[in-house]
Amino acid sequence: MDLWFTEKHSPNMGITLRIKRCILQQKTPYQQMDILESYEYGKILLLDGLIMFTERDEFVYHEMIVHVPLLIHPNPKNVLVIGGGDGGTVREILKHPEVERIDLVEIDEDVMNACMEYFPEVSQGLKDPKVRILIEDGIEFMAKGDNRYDIVIIDSTDPIGPAKGLFEPKFYQNVDHTLGQEGIMVTQSESPFQDPKLWSWIYKNISSVFEKAFSYLAFIPTYPAGFWSFTLASKVRHPTKDIRTEHALKLSSTTRYYNPKVHKSAFSLPNFLKSELTKPS
Amino acid sequence: MDLWFTEKHSPNMGITLRIKRCILQQKTPYQQMDILESYEYGKILLLDGLIMFTERDEFVYHEMIVHVPLLIHPNPKNVLVIGGGDGGTVREILKHPEVERIDLVEIDEDVMNACMEYFPEVSQGLKDPKVRILIEDGIEFMAKGDNRYDIVIIDSTDPIGPAKGLFEPKFYQNVDHTLGQEGIMVTQSESPFQDPKLWSWIYKNISSVFEKAFSYLAFIPTYPAGFWSFTLASKVRHPTKDIRTEHALKLSSTTRYYNPKVHKSAFSLPNFLKSELTKPS
Numbered sequence: 001m002d003l004w005f006t007e008k009h010s011p012n013m014g015i016t017l018r019i020k021r022c023i024l025q026q027k028t029p030y031q032q033m034d035i036l037e038s039y040e041y042g043k044i045l046l047l048d049g050l051i052m053f054t055e056r057d058e059f060v061y062h063e064m065i066v067h068v069p070l071l072i073h074p075n076p077k078n079v080l081v082i083g084g085g086d087g088g089t090v091r092e093i094l095k096h097p098e099v100e101r102i103d104l105v106e107i108d109e110d111v112m113n114a115c116m117e118y119f120p121e122v123s124q125g126l127k128d129p130k131v132r133i134l135i136e137d138g139i140e141f142m143a144k145g146d147n148r149y150d151i152v153i154i155d156s157t158d159p160i161g162p163a164k165g166l167f168e169p170k171f172y173q174n175v176d177h178t179l180g181q182e183g184i185m186v187t188q189s190e191s192p193f194q195d196p197k198l199w200s201w202i203y204k205n206i207s208s209v210f211e212k213a214f215s216y217l218a219f220i221p222t223y224p225a226g227f228w229s230f231t232l233a234s235k236v237r238h239p240t241k242d243i244r245t246e247h248a249l250k251l252s253s254t255t256r257y258y259n260p261k262v263h264k265s266a267f268s269l270p271n272f273l274k275s276e277l278t279k280p281s
Numbered sequence: 282m283d284l285w286f287t288e289k290h291s292p293n294m295g296i297t298l299r300i301k302r303c304i305l306q307q308k309t310p311y312q313q314m315d316i317l318e319s320y321e322y323g324k325i326l327l328l329d330g331l332i333m334f335t336e337r338d339e340f341v342y343h344e345m346i347v348h349v350p351l352l353i354h355p356n357p358k359n360v361l362v363i364g365g366g367d368g369g370t371v372r373e374i375l376k377h378p379e380v381e382r383i384d385l386v387e388i389d390e391d392v393m394n395a396c397m398e399y400f401p402e403v404s405q406g407l408k409d410p411k412v413r414i415l416i417e418d419g420i421e422f423m424a425k426g427d428n429r430y431d432i433v434i435i436d437s438t439d440p441i442g443p444a445k446g447l448f449e450p451k452f453y454q455n456v457d458h459t460l461g462q463e464g465i466m467v468t469q470s471e472s473p474f475q476d477p478k479l480w481s482w483i484y485k486n487i488s489s490v491f492e493k494a495f496s497y498l499a500f501i502p503t504y505p506a507g508f509w510s511f512t513l514a515s516k517v518r519h520p521t522k523d524i525r526t527e528h529a530l531k532l533s534s535t536t537r538y539y540n541p542k543v544h545k546s547a548f549s550l551p552n553f554l555k556s557e558l559t560k561p562s
Contacts, residue, residue: 013298264549
């Protein structure tokens with residue numbers, strides 16, 4: 001059988017991967033979930049037909065969404081993850097021994113269970129005693145504002161459907177209230193090459209709430225254009241001047257993408273992106 | 282008509298682009314040349330079925346292969362381009378008024394003529410009086426060793442078939458002889474994510490000849506994995522410490538990708554690539 005999965009990044013382009021087998025096809029209460037095994041990128045998790053991660057390149061996404069904020073904060077003890085039910089983000093947070101508690105707020109328990117079963121190398125950390133798993137809507141959880149965190153990581157799907165609220169100013173205000181003075185928020189913020197308007201819209205929303213916002217980049221081959229961004233908000237800490245370099249170097253013995261130079265370099269935006277951020281809306 | 286072009290980056294994956302029309306399909310003495318017009322990436326030049334460049338993202342490749350070496354050299358007057366018949370590299374070199382002469386050695390005149398006709402925005406510089414065009418084999422040209430250059434840019438196709446010799450130590454030795462003491466060579470060096478062995482083979486060959494070799498990265502969405510590299514060799518100049526920053530800043534008003542921060546950052550390699558370079562062969 002010559003089986004191919006094609007993800008269209010727009011109506012006019014996409015990537016295509018040869019598939020060994022379909023492992024799971026399941027409709028959860030929230031979305032369509034599929035797991036495929038590919039020849040080139042290992043097993044793949046898809047939600048609503050879009051690649052969430054592949055075994056071969058998930059390390060880039062998970063290392064960059066976690067280690068950048070955690071190495072800017074002087075002493076991150078309490079970390080909140082919104083989304084991230086696959087566990088990859090938690091796995092990376094657990095590399096920081098100073099973190100005492102991780103709250104993970106995932107709306108779709110079925111995704112988490114499937115990842116525990118089919119992606120043990122990604123989800124391994126979900127059973128760690130530091131991790132508290134809350135199956136609920138991240139937007140509602142933040143609106144309650146019952147807890148205080150040093151770091152909030154928004155590890156969500158694209159800003160369409162139920163996840164859209166995770167990219168809007170009202171949600172960011174609630175994140176702001178939950179963060180301490182040195183607190184840092186980070187969110188995945190889409191492909192600035194594939195959709196610069198969406199990227200600058202996210203940046204604008206974050207900037208409307210937080211004093212300082214910074215976008216940074218990473219190579220993620222199976223995401224649109226292979227060109228991905230994260231956007232970080234901070235009250236006082238600077239993302240390239242306030243790196244805990246000694247910790248970052250030590251951590252680098254456990255990472256495949258992240259190191260302190262990569263951390264700093266990720267914040268250097270090409271000219272065509274810098275001008276996108278300064279365009280009048 | 283629902284027409285799609287798919288480029289396989291391996292037997293098991295590829296990218297796919299919706300095509301408006303086929304502009305040209307021609308067999309030259311050296312290769313199959315096709316020009317397509319796509320919906321998402323504008324017009325595309327293909328050689329032997331592989332994307333050489335698209336109108337939408339060629340700026341990244343051409344800016345990064347040119348401005349990085351030219352801004353490291355203290356005073357580049359004579360520049361040699363091997364390949365690069367499309368003219369994009371020449372267009373960027375011409376942004377440096379200190380350059381007095383550009384020799385372009387292209388094996389396939391048909392490619393150059395097609396680019397002059399169908400890609401005027403890329404090829405515009407080929408008619409500049411500073412440019413001398415030599416239709417001949419780059420390997421043979423370098424073996425003659427008749428000229429001296431400050432910069433040699435190898436803007437070639439992949440190291441298969443006739444271009445393979447452009448990536449071998451014997452060729453690099455000839456480049457070395459043609460360069461002055463402060464001379465710099467740069468070559469495109471493939472996708473380190475898609476094919477890390479090929480990338481480290483190129484690096485090893487360059488390192489076997491030149492004192493200093495450095496690989497650097499750029500996001501090029503239509504190339505394999507969207508994750509591309511260049512490798513630079515230098516006798517004395519350092520690629521991030523010896524940037525002519527004032528010139529680089531001035532140049533940045535004319536570039537869409539390049540700026541001095543992007544220049545420096547491009548040399549920060551993720552851990553999985555650094556370890557690839559230090560593996561015993």
